Amino acid sequence: VFLHEEVPSLNVVHISPEMAPVSKVGGLADVVYGLTQELAIRGNNVEIILPKYDNMRYDHIYGLCESFHDLWVPWYDGAIHCTVYFGFVHERKCFFIEPHSQDNFFNRGKYYGEQDDVWRFAFFSRAAMEFLLQSGKRPDIIHCHDWHTGLVPVYLWEIYEHMGLGNSRVCYTIHNFKHQGMCGGELLEATGLHRPEHYFDKSRLGDDHHDGALNLMKGGIVYSNFVTTVSPTHAREVRDMGQGFGLESTLQTHAPKYGGVLNGIDYEAWNPQSDKHLAAQYNADTVGKKYDNKRALRERLLLADNEKPIIAHIGRLDPQKGLELVRHAIFHCVNNGAQFVLLGSSPEPSINAYFWHLKNEINENPDCHLEIGFDEDLARLIYAGSDMMLVPSRFEPCGLTQLISMRYGTVPVVRAVGGLADTVFDKDYSHVELNKRNGYVFHEDSYTGVETALSRAIACYYQYPDHFRHLMLNAMKTDYSWNVPGQHYLNIYNHIRKK
C-alpha cells in the first residue's frame, strides 16, 4: 500500500495589476495567467484580484457580474465606495475592483504611465485587502506582484492582521526591479499608515538612496514572508552583482527568504498545434508546416519571398531590451542574407518616434518590416513564421519571448543575462549536452557581440540546415511549461503557510 503524504489544498489569492489577456502590458500578465491555472489544476482554490480598467479586453471575461456592492475603502480621512465584479477569464476566477470617485483611478484608457500611478496602485492594494476582509475571505497565501502591490504585505501586518487576517502569509514576486514605486510622505496620509517615523525608517519603506522617499517595492520585500524574482540568475544579479537598482542591501538583509523561480509559459495558451491565429498548425513531428506560416507572415508584411531566414524581435521598446543592439541587428541582418521583422511599442513618445523614423528609413527594403504597436495576434504569426528570435537585452529578469519562440520552434539568439542565461544554451559553446542545446548566446553588450551570434546562426541556417533543424526540435522539446515552476511555488507556499 502506498501512503501518500497528505498535501493540503490551499486557498490562494493573487493580487496583481495585470493579467493576460484581459489587461496585459508585459510578462507579468502572462505569469499570473499561467501560474494561477497550474495551481488550480493541482487542487488549490485560486482567486485573482485585479483593477477594473476601462480599457480591458472585456471579450475575454465570461459571466461578468456584480459580486460585492458596497465595498468602502478607507482613503485619507474618508472612504471610497467601490463595486467588486466577478468573472471567469478562461476558467480563472477573477474579481475586478471598480472605485467610484473623482480620481477615476482605472478609467484612464491605459494601464500605466499616469502622474498618480503610485496613488492608483496604493489604493488598489488597500482595496484588495479591504475586499478580503469584508467578504470574509481568509486565504492561506496572498501572492502579490511588482511595486504596484508592494503595500499589500505592509497593510496586512500593520492593519489587517489585527482585524482577522492574521493567518494569511504573503509571497511577493518581483518581475522588474527597475520600477519600484517611489513617493513622498503624503501617501501615508492617504493610505492610513499614519506613523511617518515608523515607515520612513530605512529598515522599512525608507529608500536607501533618496532621503525623504518611500519605496513601495522595498516595503514589499521587508514585510513579505517570501520574496521571489523570476529566474535564479537574475536573483543573483540583483542581489550580488549591482543590478538591484538600489535594493541590493535590502535583498542581502532578507536573503534567507529570497530566491529565483524561473517563469514558465502557459502551454495551452501558447501552442502551435492549436493556435488559431496561425496559417498552419504544427508540432515537433510536423515542423515543416512552419514554412506555411513563414509564407503567410511574408504576405501579411509584404516581405520578399526568398530563401532567406527571418529573424524577429518582439517586445516593449524599452532601453532594458537592448534597443541599440536591436537597431544594429536590423541592418546587420538585412546586409547579411537575412530578413528582419520587428513588433514593438513603447509608452514613451520619443522612443516610438525614433522607431517610426527608423521604419521610414528602412521599410522600403523588401527584407525588412517594422511594426510599431501592440498586436498579440500578429505576435503569434511572427513566433510561428520566423526562423530566429533576437533578444539582446541589457537585463532580463526572465524573458518570455525566448520561451514562446522555442515552443514555436523558433531558435532564440540571446544575450546571456538573467533568465535568458537560464533557458537558452548555445549550439557551439554550451556546457549542456548536445541534445539540450537550443539557440545562440552572446555575452558582451556590444555590436560585435550581437553580430557574432547572429552570423553563426545565419551561417548554420544556410550551411548546415540539418543542424539548424536539430536546434529547432531541441527548442521545441524542452519543457518550459508551468509544471516545474508551479511545484516550486507550491513548495514556497507550504514552507511559509501558517502550520
Ligand code: ADP
Ligand atoms: P517584459 O515583461 O519585460 O515586457 P517578457 O519577455 O517577460 O518581457 O514578456 C513580454 C510578453 O509581451 C510576451 O508575451 C510578448 O509576446 C508580449 N509582447 C511584447 N511586446 C508586444 C507587442 N508589441 N505586441 C504583442 N505582444 C507583445
